[in-house]
Amino acid sequence: MSGVGNSSSATEAFLPSISDKKHQWTIYTDEEALVQYPAISFLHGNRPFRDLPFCLLFLLFVISTFAFGIFAFVNHNTYFNHVSSFFFDPTTSSCILNPSSGSVTLNFTASSSFLKRDLIATFTVTLVFAFLIALGVLWLLKYYAKHIVYTCLPFFVLIPAFCGVYWFVTCTLKEQCSHAFPLIYRILILLFVFLLIGIIIWIIVANMHRLELTIKIIQVASTALAHNLWLLVVIVLLTLGLLLYFVPIVGFLVFAQRNGEVLPKDEDGEYYCAWKQDSWVPAYFALGILTMLWSLASLLEAQVYVISGTIAQWYFTPEGDNPKGCITTSLRHAFGPSAGTICFSGLFMFIVRIVRSIVDRQHGSSGIVNLIIKWFANFVLSTIDFVNKFTINFAAITGEAYCNSAKMTYELLKRNLLSAIFVETVSTRIMAGIVFVVSTAYAIVFGSDLGVDSYFVALLAWLVLITVLGFIVHVLDNVIDTIYVCYAIDKDKREVSKPDVHEIYVLLPISRTDRSSLSRTPMGV
Known part of the structure; x- marks a missing residue:
């Protein structure tokens, strides 16, 4: 892959022919290139509303959910929890409440109070320190990414090996566990663990030639995120806002099932009283659940949009300048x-995930027709992933509509000999491995002095910390994708907004099978 020159010195635009697989070039003059491929840049000014029908459709779903939910709350039947207190009256052929029936008292005993206290303390302390640990990991990745990666690599193997052997020995020594898992089963589980370890070792060895490049990409992404740390706060607040938005909907769903009445039911000639829901309740459940799932998918796309827009403004800001108001x-x-674009993208990805889950669950199906259908479905889904990979990132930069963004992103990457699938998947695996090592080490230290209940406490500490650190990895992944699109825009315009980024991203291979560019050493970070 060739280096990037300066746009002021370019007299002709050399654009690759998409249909040519041998990287031959078609020569256009500057005017012809501008007409065929208009210049792409971050749109700072007023943006036109895009994909407005999808925004209106989403608002219709939300308004309908809340309107019918309020109706369900106002008209709910208070006898829903007292169906057992009704009896069938043959004289009136109806169900009558037994006045002598008393309320049922539930007694909860406080068992394992010390364990509950330890779990609450662990959750609170870990949640407080988790973000400090996350910031510390981010700082280390920014300045000492190479040291962190090479230090954690052996633990990718040692930790699962230790856990497997420790469980095998402990289960063998404990009579209850040894009875539940005979020796042959324990050996099979241990062999399965070591099989997974073998796969991890194979992945590490197979990708060792890309490790240096991966480290530099992680370092660039950490630097970009460090310049926009308020992004983390904004993403957390958006997530909390979604949870608060879900609370009334869940409440409406609870009250919706209480809309109905107690009616007599005949079973083999004997009548008894049973609850019968109103006919509209199942439809409202479907509406509420669809609204929640669409909202969740749209929030995920909105997070990517905000991350991409913020990082893109940082990327295209000249060196030495301090951009302000990027997140706002x-x-x-x-x-x-772009609310309509985000709603469209959320709906689209929600449908794709549903179809993919349905296809993945068809394991027991057989026959040539089913195999062809599954192959075709996987092909279509892979094509959608190919086109959709950077669509929302591009929309955040340019303000284009969803479909136009998908088309322009594909053309942008294709004519600049960049892959729409491959950025640097190893970076995600490496960061996930680092998160696993740090979380496991923290859990072992935190739960080492808590007695017999240390397993539960350590597990909770591990879950809380790995969730927070996984959130950081999610943001860094989107930062890497955004910088890749920004680099492609720079390359398309023959400009260099961030020289250190170009020196690293230019080494990315054109495809998964291309290794030529990986053999070169970058000039520096």
């Missing part, structure tokens, strides 16, 4: 002109 601008675009 991205939020205004996300929940303003």
